[in-house]
Amino acid sequence: MSHHPAIRTEGLSPTYTGEREVEALKDVTIDFDRNRLTAIIGPSGCGKSTLLKSLNRLHEIQSNVEIEGEVYVGDEPLYSTDRPLPEIRKHIGYVPQKPTPLPLSVYENVAYGPKIHGDHTDEELDAIVENCLRKVNLWEEVEDRLDASGAQLSMGQIQRLCLARALAVDPDVLLCDEVTSALDPVSAETVEETLASLKEEYTIVMVTHSMEQAKRLADEVVFLYLGELVEANDTRSFFEDPSDERTREFVSGHDTVEFDAGERRRDEAEPTTSDD
Numbered sequence: 001m002s003h004h005p006a007i008r009t010e011g012l013s014p015t016y017t018g019e020r021e022v023e024a025l026k027d028v029t030i031d032f033d034r035n036r037l038t039a040i041i042g043p044s045g046c047g048k049s050t051l052l053k054s055l056n057r058l059h060e061i062q063s064n065v066e067i068e069g070e071v072y073v074g075d076e077p078l079y080s081t082d083r084p085l086p087e088i089r090k091h092i093g094y095v096p097q098k099p100t101p102l103p104l105s106v107y108e109n110v111a112y113g114p115k116i117h118g119d120h121t122d123e124e125l126d127a128i129v130e131n132c133l134r135k136v137n138l139w140e141e142v143e144d145r146l147d148a149s150g151a152q153l154s155m156g157q158i159q160r161l162c163l164a165r166a167l168a169v170d171p172d173v174l175l176c177d178e179v180t181s182a183l184d185p186v187s188a189e190t191v192e193e194t195l196a197s198l199k200e201e202y203t204i205v206m207v208t209h210s211m212e213q214a215k216r217l218a219d220e221v222v223f224l225y226l227g228e229l230v231e232a233n234d235t236r237s238f239f240e241d242p243s244d245e246r247t248r249e250f251v252s253g254h255d256t257v258e259f260d261a262g263e264r265r266r267d268e269a270e271p272t273t274s275d276d
């Protein structure tokens with residue numbers, strides 16, 4: 001347990017309400033340490049996306065969800081609060097799986113958030129855009145086409161543009177939902193390198209289906225199984241000396257477990273809406 005987590009959950013139990021109720025997470029209490037990259041892994045349907053989205057109340061946009069428990073961003077509660085949601089969300093950037101630029105220029109994709117959230121001069125905006133594009137190692141590739149449409153970039157460049165867009169409002173925490181899974185191997189590697197450098201400055205929580213990626217990038221690993229937090233540990237201990245039998249099984253032959261758990265979940269409930 002960290003003494004100064006950037007973000008933490010306490011007894012978090014989100015339930016999707018609909019024709020059939022699904023308790024997607026069961027009483028999950030976890031700290032996400034500052035300036036660390038935490039990978040959330042586990043079989044299909046175990047609640048990875050739900051946990052990630054609970055960390056900035058994103059699932060509320062798409063689904064009927066009832067939340068028990070709380071998320072704290074620093075000391076501030078995310079759920080039992082009167083503060084406007086956009087103000088809280090500003091501290092928690094979210095990057096989805098599918099690289100999706102806004103239908104705007106490269107420059108405006110990054111400037112969009114700061115323009116909404118603050119009162120900046122043109123010079124300040126220029127500096128924010130350049131700084132964020134440099135942080136994601138994209139500046140040199142796009143500095144001569146800042147006015148071109150963001151959609152004209154390659155998929156790997158777009159994903160780094162999305163990261164730059166998330167950084168532009170100066171968040172503390174970055175939530176990354178399988179951000180390399182839609183990319184070719186070379187682009188995925190570039191995005192991984194970017195994440196590795198960003199964790200020096202930000203707290204990153206990342207969902208991944210790739211154990212190898214978790215091993216390469218993560219400082220901490222969180223393993224979920226059927227909505228339960230089974231094990232959370234530093235990456236090395238997690239993979240070399242897992243303490244729970246389910247973790248051992250997953251680490252040594254995760255494909256089988258993934259199939260079984262996915263089937264069980266699908267039997268339990270059919271989601272009414274997709275969250276992907």
Ligand SMILES: Nc1ncnc2c1ncn2[C@@H]1O[C@H](COP(=O)(O)OP(=O)(O)OP(=O)(O)O)[C@@H](O)[C@H]1O
Nearest residue numbers: 016024044045046047048049050063265271272273
């Ligand atoms: N919008 C929804 N409505 C109802 N149930 C949902 C909804 N979204 C997810 N669920 C259910 O909640 C549980 C957790 O889903 P979640 O998407 O968080 O898992 P996951 O680990 O991210 O899965 P995957 O690896 O397949 O993306 C599953 O049983 C799923 O069917």
